[in-house]
Amino acid sequence: MKISIVVTVYNEADNIAPLIAKVDEAMKSFEYELILVDDGSKDATVKNIKLFANDKCKLIVFNKNYGQTTAMSAGIDHAIGEYIVTMDGDLQNDPLDIPLMLEKLENKGLDVVAGKRANRKDGFVFRKFPSKIANWIIRNSTNVHLSDYGCSLRIYKAEIAKNLGLYGELHRFIPVLAKLQGANMDEMDVRHHPRIHGESKYGIGRTFKVMSDLLLMLFFQKYFQRPIHLFGTAGLITFLVGMLINFYMIILKILGEDIWGRPLLILGVLLTLGGVQLITSGLVAEIIVRTYYESQDKKTYQIKEIYTLG
Numbered sequence: 001m002k003i004s005i006v007v008t009v010y011n012e013a014d015n016i017a018p019l020i021a022k023v024d025e026a027m028k029s030f031e032y033e034l035i036l037v038d039d040g041s042k043d044a045t046v047k048n049i050k051l052f053a054n055d056k057c058k059l060i061v062f063n064k065n066y067g068q069t070t071a072m073s074a075g076i077d078h079a080i081g082e083y084i085v086t087m088d089g090d091l092q093n094d095p096l097d098i099p100l101m102l103e104k105l106e107n108k109g110l111d112v113v114a115g116k117r118a119n120r121k122d123g124f125v126f127r128k129f130p131s132k133i134a135n136w137i138i139r140n141s142t143n144v145h146l147s148d149y150g151c152s153l154r155i156y157k158a159e160i161a162k163n164l165g166l167y168g169e170l171h172r173f174i175p176v177l178a179k180l181q182g183a184n185m186d187e188m189d190v191r192h193h194p195r196i197h198g199e200s201k202y203g204i205g206r207t208f209k210v211m212s213d214l215l216l217m218l219f220f221q222k223y224f225q226r227p228i229h230l231f232g233t234a235g236l237i238t239f240l241v242g243m244l245i246n247f248y249m250i251i252l253k254i255l256g257e258d259i260w261g262r263p264l265l266i267l268g269v270l271l272t273l274g275g276v277q278l279i280t281s282g283l284v285a286e287i288i289v290r291t292y293y294e295s296q297d298k299k300t301y302q303i304k305e306i307y308t309l310g
Contacts (some may be wrong), residue, residue, distance in 0.1 A: 002030050002272075003030055003031070005034050005085045006079060008039055008071040008075065009037065009038055009049075010068075010089075013041070013047075013048050015196075017092060019091060020049075020051075020052050023095045027056075032160075033056055035058045037075040038059065038062060040063065056257075064090030069166050072086055078163070084158050088153075092195055093151075093192070097153060098155065101154075101190070110184050111156065112186075113174065114151065115187065115189075116146075116151060116190060117148055117190060134210050138173070138210075141214060142176050146187050149173070149175065150154075155179070160181060164181075165177060168216075169213060172210060181294060231278050232279055235280075238271050238272075238278060242268050242270070242271030243268075246272060
């Protein structure tokens with residue numbers, strides 16, 4: 001199988017028939033499979049998939065709504081293609097871009113090609129503007145320089161996609177997760193169409209989820225294999241500052257001053273105890289990380305290639 005196309009759908013009944021037809025038209029020159037993951041739809045989405053599916057389609061139905069990340073992960077797990085494509089099921093992504101993305105990936109020896117919506121057909125205030133701010137923050141904080149983190153249309157080598165470790169709502173940060181594996185990636189302009197059927201499942205409320213997930217990504221990037229460097233450093237600094245304050249208060253006490261009830265004394269005690277707690281948290285986190293790797297026989301590295309002379 002050359003290409004597996006993973007499409008997550010949720011209440012997209014009216015989009016199913018044109019989606020399957022457009023994918024089939026775009027991929028007629030390739031050996032492909034279309035994996036449709038229904039994320040607990042309440043409408044006729046599953047019924048329409050079964051009605052309009054061709055011999056290239058595979059349907060995965062969840063018993064309830066788990067979220068786009070979980071649905072995408074399930075589709076990737078069941079994909080058997082050499083390359084895996086992810087895209088939305090709302091017809092705003094265009095399947096005609098997939099062959100062009102595959103060509104770029106193969107010609108340049110890349111692991112991932114991400115889509116960039118060149119002429120995005122969404123509202124400015126609630127969609128484009130917040131997206132621009134989020135893209136700027138993610139780009140500059142993670143040092144993964146892509147223009148459009150919100151575009152679901154991407155193509156990956158299967159070994160990259162299947163090791164992303166998707167949980168929660170991390171689908172927005174797939175490029176960062178791929179970069180953690182050492183993936184070579186690039187982006188290219190792709191088409192973007194206005195939504196014709198159904199309603200968008202996203203709103204301004206997702207901003208706080210994105211920011212909290214960004215903190216997790218920054219932790220993964222810098223401290224996942226060595227959490228003691230984060231908690232230990234912060235703990236030692238906090239502990240030492242607290243001890244300096246306490247030492248100063250002891251000197252004042254020796255000189256005869258009344259220090260009881262002073263805010264500085266309370267601050268010193270709190271910083272000392274907080275420092276001890278941070279250091280302890282770092283040690284516990286180190287034990288958890290070692291358990292994570294050793295209990296599952298995971299490695300702390302990934303080998304790209306082994307080459308032997310002769």
